[in-house]
Amino acid sequence: MSGNMNLTLKVWRQKNDKTRGKFITYQANNISPDMSFLEMLDVVNEELVRKGEDPIHFDHDCREGICGMCSLHINGRPHGPKQGTTTCQLHMRSFHDGQTIVIEPWRAAAFPVIKDLAVDRSAFDRIQQAGGYINVNTGGVPDANSIPIPKVIADEAFESATCISCGACVAACKNASAMLFVSAKISQYALLPQGQTERYSRAQAMVAQMDAEGFGSCTNTGACEAECPVGIKLTNIARMNREYLTAKLFKEEEPH
């Protein structure tokens, strides 16, 4: 087909977290601009399998930009060259014929490589488990409309709540800091009336877990915001710092 491209891929291959990895070069030929980036990798993998070679392993699932499972550092940028998009929603029309594309996993000590381009992001789950919730049991809650929430507040909480937990913020940060991710959750609850009762213990517990996981510190560079596929704002970090400081200075209590 006219308009199709031939590309050179340099892909990080690593058998597991015990072995050293290296870049291997592959050709991706006759790639349609309408393919998604992951569909391009599917094409390469089908060829590898036909040749009896182990396909390139990468995480992916919904391929709609919402599950947060796909990752990939593409030519030095998390989720590739296009702003505000996940790798699964990145299409090959963002590349040109003859281009060389370097594909790496997320690089962060807290995200060890499992195989090739797939990394272990369970640290994110553990941070959420430390306090990313409101303590309510099923049943016995008030009528939904008994808690009016100003639309601007609800909308702002929603903006923070849209984080897909992909880890691009960590991958983009020179310190591998997870502050954007953690602050999005803390902000969502700090903004909403339902989150008030535990807002300070929550901030302390989640930050403590974040530190325990080995993520780096924030130096306000803003790379995380620039690379976030869903537009989580840096102001969340400012809010988290305020929540955390207030908690530490005035509201210190045992994290539950």
Add this chain to the structure above:
Amino acid sequence: MLDSKVPAGPLAEKWSKHKFNLKLVNPANKRKYTIIVVGTGLAGSSAAASLAELGYNVKAFCYQDSPRRAHSIAAQGGINAAKNYQNDGDSVYRLFYDTIKGGDYRAREANVYRLAEVSVNIIDQCVAQGVPFAREYGGLLDNRSFGGAQVSRTFYARGQTGQQLLLGAYSALNRQINKGKVTMYNRHEMLDLVTIDGHARGIITRNMVTGAIESHEGHAVLLCTGGYGNVFFLSTNAMGCNVTAAWRAHKRGAFFGNPCYTQIHPTCIPVTGDHQSKLTLMSESLRNDGRVWVPKTVELAQKLRKGEIKISDIKEADRDYYLERKYPSFGNLVPRDVASRNAKEVVDEGRGVGASGIAVFLDFEDAIKRLGEDTVRAKYGNLFDMYYQITDENPYKQPMRIYPAVHYTMGGLWVDYNLMTTVPGLYALGECNFSDHGANRLGASALMQGLADGYFVIPYTVGDYLAGLGFDPVDKNHPNFEKTRKEVEDNVRKLLSLKGSKTVDDIHKKLGHIMWEYCGMARNEVGLTKAKGLIQELRKEFWSDVTVLGENEEMNQSLEKAGRVADFLELGELMVDDALNRRESCGGHFREESQTEEGEAKRDDKNFRYVAAWEYKGENQPEVLHKEPLEFENVKLTQRSYK
């Protein structure tokens, strides 16, 4: 005999009475029981969290790297609840009625009524968890309308409702993980069910990082593993969605209900080529403001496809807004099955649009004129962006092109009123079961059902079973654990020994073509019979000529895919058998032999007013059909009309 265990008494009192009659487990005794929950979407996460809150020990499993990534996350449009916040005539009864009618009278009345009844609690629960639903300026919750209903009862969080609801359930799950009441197993795939004396007592899983094949014991097993739309290869499901857990349970004695009931969603982004790996849905909520049309004549459509004319060259009078024309009272908001079939009809006539001609327009020009671009952006911004991203066409400037795609499976494991399958101690929740949507699911009802089952049904019904068990721990040294584990290992070894010339995707794509062609939007005797033979041949081809690389003791995506496709190849045949057996049209199941003069689905209530529940009888043996008659004591069966 199938016993649905639907309690006696008036419809509106059944659930209350039943809850009272169910046995309870004393709070101090709950910690003596372990419950296995497979899948962490809305049904699984909500069930795992709620059961742990009650005091049970829960082991939860998901194949993704985090429970938050289950495919419920991708649900866009909203969740129904009979709150009647809009004062527009809604009620529990109306939601019940709309759902029964929408399902074309092939669902159980009692289950559907209970679903409508608990729908109101779901919204309360989610708000208490901090789910940021859309709100009015006064601070109260906003609603919108959805297909198959004439009231506004759909709660939403922009076009990301599934994400926000799942994150709510995930937060409740995290809280219980933190408390030590839930043990979470990420990147684990269930590969078989362990039964002892006919009761479900555990599962066999594969650790997808290390390859370890492990046994897990529990007093009850809950399958919350979603639907099987990926049997079609192309669907709106996530890449990893599969039938394996449900299918293995089926082979261990759980009957499969109505496997042929598939929902083909009308508004998806059309296929662009052979490289396509999945299809993307555009939320049904778009039909609130978007108008569906194609050119009035084949000639105009041809010119448009060839690029001889532009869309704007087609005058208003030359546009056929076929849904508004044929169904004036519901217009663009007809149920999904009706909208899909009509799209297929106009495309088959040669009036389709886009380069392939396999698409129709969904046009927002009027909505933008009426509401302004900003309002449209506020309502649907993320969906428009997604469309733009994928197609490189700006939907604010030109109509979207859409076409139906496989989206949801109403069929699933047969369950009784308690959500228990035909294997005692084995439950199925959410899309995994067959129970609430009949032959067609209405929009915004899947989220409702998943959360209803997990938050408000299973916490009551599972206790009734456990209370009859005694307190003995499950014997993990029982030989059935070792036996089943060995069978799983043998199967893995067998798959890894396959070194043919085809890839697993080659076979999966072929299966998808067969299913779409013969068991898709329209089905007939000849096609289905042909499909059955083709699937049998394809299964042979898989086991003789496919190649599976790598070894078990590592992350191995070839092996994962192969196991799933092997099960789809068996399920596909059962779907065809079920479609062959049901010689009537109902909802998403359209048998060309059975239609009204106007081309609508024509039911045969005399002969097919039943749930088809299939019993597995062994390798390459025909499955045995059991029938659960559907009794309608409250609604009158009529030919569905949305005119």
